[in-house]
Amino acid sequence: MSVHTFDELLSHTGHKIECVYYGTEHQAVNAAIECVTCGQVLIDLSPGQTMGVDDEPEKFSIGGLDVSETVYVMVKEFSRQRQKIQAVKAIREHSGLSLVESKAIVDAYWKEKGFTYENKGEV
Numbered sequence: 628m629s630v631h632t633f634d635e636l637l638s639h640t641g642h643k644i645e646c647v648y649y650g651t652e653h654q655a656v657n658a659a660i661e662c663v664t665c666g667q668v669l670i671d672l673s674p675g676q677t678m679g680v681d682d683e684p685e686k687f688s689i690g691g692l693d694v695s696e697t698v699y700v701m702v703k704e705f706s707r708q709r710q711k712i713q714a715v716k717a718i719r720e721h722s723g724l725s726l727v728e729s730k731a732i733v734d735a736y737w738k739e740k741g742f743t744y745e746n747k748g749e750v
């Protein structure tokens with residue numbers, strides 16, 4: 628969901644650009660430079676991730692579904708805090724996937740890891 632070529636970046640010339648983060652007030656799980664005009668992520672990084680255009684892209688999958696590293700980190704971090712709804716919301720906002728798709732990814736992750744709401748009262 629980010630730009631990879633000169634022409635892609637050039638097409639946002641003159642647009643409104645913003646730097647934002649996703650996550651909670653206390654824990655950002657992703658930071659992104661976005662084009663507000665187009666509603667598109669231009670560049671984004673998750674904690675521990677570095678810029679490297681020549682890097683071999685790592686494969687991340689949840690429940691057999693291929694996801695981006697950013698989505699993977701979002702699901703992992705929010706799920707660790709038992710924040711399932713926040714995880715779904717973050718994926719939707721970041722990746723533009725549908726509610727059903729976002730929920731399926733989070734559900735699959737929770738199933739894989741055996742997470743429940745039992746440890747915390749959050750819904």
Ligand SMILES: [Zn+2]
Pocket residue numbers: 638639640642662663664665666
């Ligand atoms: Zn733009």
